[in-house]
Amino acid sequence: MLAARLTGPKHLELIETEDPVADGQSVIIKVKTCGICGSDLHYWETGLDMCGKTGLIMGHEFCGTVVENGSRIDLRPGDRVTALPLDPCGICGPCRKGLVNLCTRGMKRSIPGNNSQGAFAQYLKLRPDMVRILPDTISENEAAMIEPAAVALHAVRQASSGIGDRVLITGGGTIGLLCAAWARIAGASYIALSEINKGRRVFARELSYVDEVFDAGDPGVVSAMKKAVKSGFDIAIDTSASDAGINTTISALKSKGRLVLAGISFHPQSIFTLLIVVREIEMKTSLGYIPEEFDLALESIASKTLHVGNLINKTIPIEDLQKAFENLASGVSCDVKIILEVT
Ligand SMILES: [Zn+2]
Numbered sequence: 443m444l445a446a447r448l449t450g451p452k453h454l455e456l457i458e459t460e461d462p463v464a465d466g467q468s469v470i471i472k473v474k475t476c477g478i479c480g481s482d483l484h485y486w487e488t489g490l491d492m493c494g495k496t497g498l499i500m501g502h503e504f505c506g507t508v509v510e511n512g513s514r515i516d517l518r519p520g521d522r523v524t525a526l527p528l529d530p531c532g533i534c535g536p537c538r539k540g541l542v543n544l545c546t547r548g549m550k551r552s553i554p555g556n557n558s559q560g561a562f563a564q565y566l567k568l569r570p571d572m573v574r575i576l577p578d579t580i581s582e583n584e585a586a587m588i589e590p591a592a593v594a595l596h597a598v599r600q601a602s603s604g605i606g607d608r609v610l611i612t613g614g615g616t617i618g619l620l621c622a623a624w625a626r627i628a629g630a631s632y633i634a635l636s637e638i639n640k641g642r643r644v645f646a647r648e649l650s651y652v653d654e655v656f657d658a659g660d661p662g663v664v665s666a667m668k669k670a671v672k673s674g675f676d677i678a679i680d681t682s683a684s685d686a687g688i689n690t691t692i693s694a695l696k697s698k699g700r701l702v703l704a705g706i707s708f709h710p711q712s713i714f715t716l717l718i719v720v721r722e723i724e725m726k727t728s729l730g731y732i733p734e735e736f737d738l739a740l741e742s743i744a745s746k747t748l749h750v751g752n753l754i755n756k757t758i759p760i761e762d763l764q765k766a767f768e769n770l771a772s773g774v775s776c777d778v779k780i781i782l783e784v785t
């Protein structure tokens with residue numbers, strides 16, 4: 443089969459590799475679509491997978507059609523499916539509590555597109571209990587948005603965002619915008635977004651669930667926010683994982699406001715903790731999602747409660763993948779979500 447392999451920093455190579463082999467248990471799918479995620483960009487920059495190894499075939503936001511149903515007797519060849527790109531051990535402390543996103547053996551398990559073969563390929567082998575059937579009302583492009591929608595849902599739940607809340611989101615990428623969409627569904631009365639990239643600011647302004655967009659690069663951004671929300675925001679979700687983004691949230695929150703760190707930074711960060719302490723800001727973090735949230739994201743997209751189609755800027759063939767990564771990494775691209783279409 444054809445696949446795109448990460449062969450070094452900023453270098454994807456199209457290769458011919460062996461098709462996955464049926465083992466009577468795993469579900470094998472023919473991949474149809476797969477989104478490019480922020481974590482994929484990080485792997486691309488470093489040339490290394492989640493465990494620091496080379497040669498990863500990325501892609502964890504996918505859908506496809508069943509080729510081999512393995513142990514899933516409810517599936518037939520040709521059925522449209524997606525899957526949670528997870529492999530929880532089921533026996534560690536967090537797994538036993540249902541918190542599979544925090545599985546302590548995660549790094550040693552096989553996580554598609556992160557440390558084992560992902561969906562930037564024609565075929566993909568999946569753990570049977572992670573596979574989900576797609577309803578007819580969900581398109582193949584929308585199906586590639588279920589995974590990031592689950593990530594955003596978990597962040598909004600961690601924030602306990604509810605009716606009437608004034609919410610600030612820093613970072614206008616896919617996760618930031620999907621956090622805004624979920625916060626609106628949860629009943630937020632005002633949703634502000636701050637983003638450094640001008641093209642992305644223009645894009646976010648078009649979305650019905652973002653009330654106001656601020657320039658994260660403006661030195662007066664916090665004063666501008668305070669003019670809009672006088673007593674400060676109830677909730678902030680940082681998806682930028684930047685010092686500036688996090689410090690903006692801390693400055694713009696009200697006393698006792700809630701901050702959720704939903705971005706991943708691989709370096710120590712410089713955060714102004716004084717404001718967190720003197721305002722007793724509650725800080726939480728968010729990592730991935732639990733299966734219930736993945737399923738709710740799937741159902742919400744299928745029922746058109748959560749609209750994700752408008753976040754997709756373009757679809758590309760596998761031959762254009764390297765170019766798409768260069769574009770997304772440029773820092774000036776207006777694109778939020780690019781979807782790979784595999785034929
Ligand atoms: Zn992702």
Ligand SMILES: [Zn+2]
Nearest residue numbers: 531534537545
């Ligand atoms: Zn576990």
